[in-house]
Amino acid sequence: MNKSELIEKIADHAGISRVAAGTALDATLEALKEALKAGEQVTLVGFGSFLVSTREARKGRNPATGQEIMIAASRTPKFKAGKALKDAVN
The missing domain is CATH 1.10.1220 (Arc Repressor Mutant)
Known part of the structure; x- marks a missing residue:
């Protein structure tokens, strides 16, 4: 949809x-x-919650060259389904 x-x-x-x-x-x-x-959490009762998660800075590797790089810290949105939504899907 x-x-x-x-x-x-x-x-x-x-x-x-x-x-x-x-x-x-x-x-x-x-x-x-x-x-x-x-940075607020949004909860829709019966549907789920939207929240922001923080990822720490970390070391990574460039797959093309194999060179080690630093990946910056970031914030990412997440969704956690509520019980009613899980039950409706199943």
Whole structure:
């Protein structure tokens, strides 16, 4: 499913126009992105949690040359599925 198909499903389930569903989805994703950027955890009960994980700097190896390189520390978003979502999938 891509974004336009998701917008169509939201519009059908909520009984709203596709434009309104698209605006609502964009606003939701933007709020989620801003919260994660601020380091906050976003929990949707019954669906799951979005959180930010920190990766420490570490040594790596360039596969082409075999040369050892330093990989910088970074933050990465993660998703942890909730019980209701796991049960629905299984």
